Amino acid sequence: MLAAGIVAALCSPAAAQDYAGYRVLDTKVIEDMWTSAGQKAALLSPDGSRVLHLNGREFCLLAPAQIGPWAKIACAPSTSDNRTGEAADMFWSPSGSQLLMPTYADALQAFRDTDIRLFDPVTFSVRNLTDDGFDDSLRDGKGPANLDLLAHWIDSDTIVFIRYAIPKGGIEQGAATSLMTIKADGGDPHLAFEIAAKGNFQVWAMTVSADGKQVAYSVADDKDDAGKAGTYLLTLGEATPKRIAAMSDVGNPAGLAFSADGKFLLLLGRSASGVDAKTIDLASGEIVPVDRVQNVVGVAWSPSGSALAYITYDRTNADMPGGLFLAEAPGKPARLLVGGGFFPTVCCGQQPFIWASNDTMVIAQLGDKLGTVLFVRLGQ
Secondary structure, X not given: OHHHHHHHHHHOOOOOOOOOOOEEEEEEEEOOOOOOEOOEEEEEOOOOOOEEEEEOOEEEEEEOOOOOOOEEEEEEEOOOOOOOOOXXXXXXXXXXXXXXXXXXXXXXXXXXXOOOEEEEOOOOEEEEOOOOOOOOEOOOOOOOEEEEEXXXXXXXXXXXEEEEEEOOOOHHHOOEEEEEEEEOOOOOOEEEEEEEOOOOOOEEEEEEOOXXXXXXXXXXXXXXXXXXXEEEEEEOOOOOOEEEEEHHHHOOOOEEEEOOOOOEEEEEEEXXXXXXXXXXXXXXXXXXXXXXOOOEEEEEEOOOOOOXXXXXXXXXXXXXXXXXXXXXXXXXXXXXXXXXXXXEOOOOOOOOOOOXXXXXXXXXXXXXXXXXXXXXXXXX
């Protein structure tokens, strides 16, 4: 019986990390690192070993030194070929070997054509996977074109993204909306699911579960089918998505993210002073805010399980100056880890900031510490 128990224990899935005793073990200030606005950002790799810093003029890849300031591995100028624009949706691959170039601001705010492109953090070069030969505004009847955007990693070899097929005559004619996949080393994209045969730009947010098996996406208001708007869950390879929340209940999020265990979905929408952050329990459908009282400006999922780290900040309320908080699970009481004025190192909270697998994170400091970043190490 003992042997059988040992075998069962070895074969069972690893237990989720218990975050009840987590606290700040160490902090380090990284000087002269401007982030959190436009093209200025600091992107922590999934394993916490590197940070890609964008300051608008150049890229620098940094690594934590044992003592003192972070060491610069390499830097390169930002050029017309590798310039990122706003980096909110610039995501590291799970292996940390490359990053997806952002598309949200150019495609959904400026209505310019975007392709799925990859950034190499070693050479600082960019490779285009879906170049359709069109690079212009999508207004004023321009087309045809494939507007490829909202890309995420299924795994380090495969990418999923949204494609709007813009017909001749431009976006005013409507566009087919599809979920596509493509290999990171190139090749033709493949249709994974047709979301809509024709319509306006309805999908503004999309994400993939950590195991790469499920996709969540939001559908905005459809004047021809008002009951369709909401957040959907699709198991890749299946034909029918499930609406898990109506738009009337959750709004139209700008960002979505699964918890590491796949049990919850985080929805991030813009608000006047921060982020409208909610979670959906995918088993029960329960929707709860990340914090019912404080002004949330950034949220991160734990690298395992479904704990939440989040930043609150409200310069108009002296009684709630803010800080970095941790909740063991959505809806659970949160504990203050570090008090002070902080902000995510990528503007503006529409995507989760990174809680790396080595239990580190980087957050921007505000007030008289503006222009610096706090490197935080958590543990028990």
